[in-house]
Amino acid sequence: MRVDCGAPRTMSEVLELFVACLPGLERLVADEGRALGAEVLDPQVGAGGVAMRGDLRTMLALNLGLACASHVLLRIAKFRARHFGELERKAMQVPWGDWLRTDVPVAVRATARRSRLHHTVGLAERVAAAIAAVSGASLEVEGEPVTVLVRMEDDLCTLSIDSSGRPLHERGWRLETAKAPLREDLAAALVRASGWDGRIPFVDPMCGSGTLAIEAAAFARGLAPGRARGFAGERLAGVAAAGVAELRAAAAARARASAGTSIHASDRDAGAVEITQRNAARAGVAADLVVEHAALSAASGLRSGEPRGVVVCNPPFGQRLGSPAALAALWQTLGAKVAALGPGWTLAVLAADRRAALRCGLPLRSAFLADHGGIKVRGLVATATATAAPDESH
Ligand SMILES: C[S@@+](CC[C@H](N)C(=O)[O-])C[C@H]1O[C@@H](n2cnc3c(N)ncnc32)[C@H](O)[C@@H]1O
Incomplete structure (x- = not known):
């Protein structure tokens, strides 16, 4: 044969x-x-x-x-x-x-x-x-x-x-992580599934290590995800170093100098906020982000007066919150906050428990279902609609 x-x-x-x-x-x-x-x-x-x-x-x-x-x-x-x-x-x-x-x-x-x-x-x-x-x-x-x-x-x-070598989600900038960090490829997938075009405000009020906001900033600026790392393909016979350098330079030349819209990242954990700032600096997008130490109920990004925007986040999966009631209350607060922003706003979340997520009260539809090391995680997206007043305890 x-x-x-x-x-x-x-x-x-x-x-x-x-x-x-x-x-x-x-x-x-x-x-x-x-x-x-x-x-x-x-x-x-x-x-x-x-x-x-x-x-x-x-x-x-x-x-x-x-x-x-x-x-x-x-x-x-x-x-x-x-x-x-x-x-x-x-x-x-x-x-x-x-x-x-x-x-x-x-x-x-x-x-x-x-x-x-x-x-x-x-x-x-x-x-x-x-x-x-x-x-x-x-x-x-x-x-x-x-x-x-x-x-x-x-x-x-x-x-x-x-031709990649290390997995492509290892971008080279996330050298520190807070609790339960999201893989960069899943974060990028959720940003894209939200339908965000990079021109309207972006808010992650539970940012952890900042993965979603940093991926969003890179997307808005047109920065190549692999800009801070090398690939096995660069070391193959017939691949000239000059050709790779040219490709990288052309990608860098196409990138915009700034995001051109506001990108808010906040978390109630002070350590997570500091990690987000350092990761953003390593990713070259620190100037594109407003990073704030705040609980969900006080996040300034969720008090935007803008008619349109997206809230993109992955709330804790549950175990760490102690009780199902606390998890339900967190989702309710999130939904109410997004609804209060107005009908021009979209919520995109990553959740392992769809039923818990539906407690947000918004009509979430499934954008993707990914298998993440045996755990099924769903990208869910909804447009804001009027709902109950937020529970300000979160
Ligand atoms: C699953 S982690 C997010 C991970 C993040 N996407 C990343 O890639 O690192 C959930 C985050 O929500 C934060 N959080 C939980 N409850 C919160 C609340 N009520 N207000 C603000 N942040 C909260 C936690 O501190 C944690 O950093």
């Missing part, structure tokens, strides 16, 4: 990519991929990623510009393998040297499902041996390696290179 290798010989050759994300975020990732110039192939919700096509430059642009994704995988070969001899022979036909440099360490990881070859250590060893023999790449992991992924499913072997 032919070994189907998608290895390019030119910068413009079309590559098969798989952009991995938290299951549930596929549509948002597909929209982002299109905006970054990739050809997006029919996203399947729950698949844990989206197949895309694009050239090497697009692959790098995705790594730099995707906010809601985890990894950009470069599919380099696909073939049937029913025994180790077949795997070894076909893995030796892959032109590894087109991709892997001899001065960059390589790691190999394998997964297997419903396949005769199911011993993942053996799979990784065979492919690693082929890589070493064909490209001369070093498999001794010292320093940050480029990872080759071997996926066996129904006797079909897919070989990919992880």
Whole structure:
């Protein structure tokens, strides 16, 4: 059987990519991929990623510009393998040297499902041996390696290179966290699901480490999510450092100098507020944020006289509040505060307990349901409507 290798010989050759994300975020990732110039192939919700096509430059642009994704995988070969001899022979036909440099360490990881070859250590060893023999790449992991992924499913072997390296939600600026921090990709997903266009006020009255407000500021300014970190793809053969630098410079040149609207972040925990300020400074958006130490009931962002705006937050999931009654009261206060802002305002929340969230009294609709390490979390969005007066105890 032919070994189907998608290895390019030119910068413009079309590559098969798989952009991995938290299951549930596929549509948002597909929209982002299109905006970054990739050809997006029919996203399947729950698949844990989206197949895309694009050239090497697009692959790098995705790594730099995707906010809601985890990894950009470069599919380099696909073939049937029913025994180790077949795997070894076909893995030796892959032109590894087109991709892997001899001065960059390589790691190999394998997964297997419903396949005769199911011993993942053996799979990784065979492919690693082929890589070493064909490209001369070093498999001794010292320093940050480029990872080759071997996926066996129904006797079909897919070989990919992880062009991201560390997961993309690790932006490089969140060096400190308060309690229960939200992953940056989920925060970015909620900001997008809120429908916020970056031109009307944004408020997070329970900001914790500031993730939502910082992602919002970056979105409003058009700052690339990956601006403060590197990618494994920058260390592949055929990727010139000058080309990557040019891509980064072009992205930076497109960014706006300031957000152009107010972005409020507040929390009742003084430590969280300080962490938000420091994270915002590291992210280069401190000047875009108003950060305040205040309880929900006193947050100045929720007393805006503006006719339109968004309130985007993830209230505590419950356990820490002590009682279901306290959780219900918190959601009621949040709903009443947003309703009081007027019908031009939108509430977007991330919640693990939809019933608790509905205590806010606003007609929340589900924007996405994501699987976050086994916990189902829902992005819920509502437009403000009149409701009961706020309970000022929160
Ligand atoms: C789940 S955490 C938010 C995490 C945050 N999105 C992040 O990424 O770090 C919930 C936050 O709500 C805050 N909080 C809880 N009750 C509050 C209240 N009544 N007023 C203001 N903040 C409150 C907590 O201090 C905590 O920082």
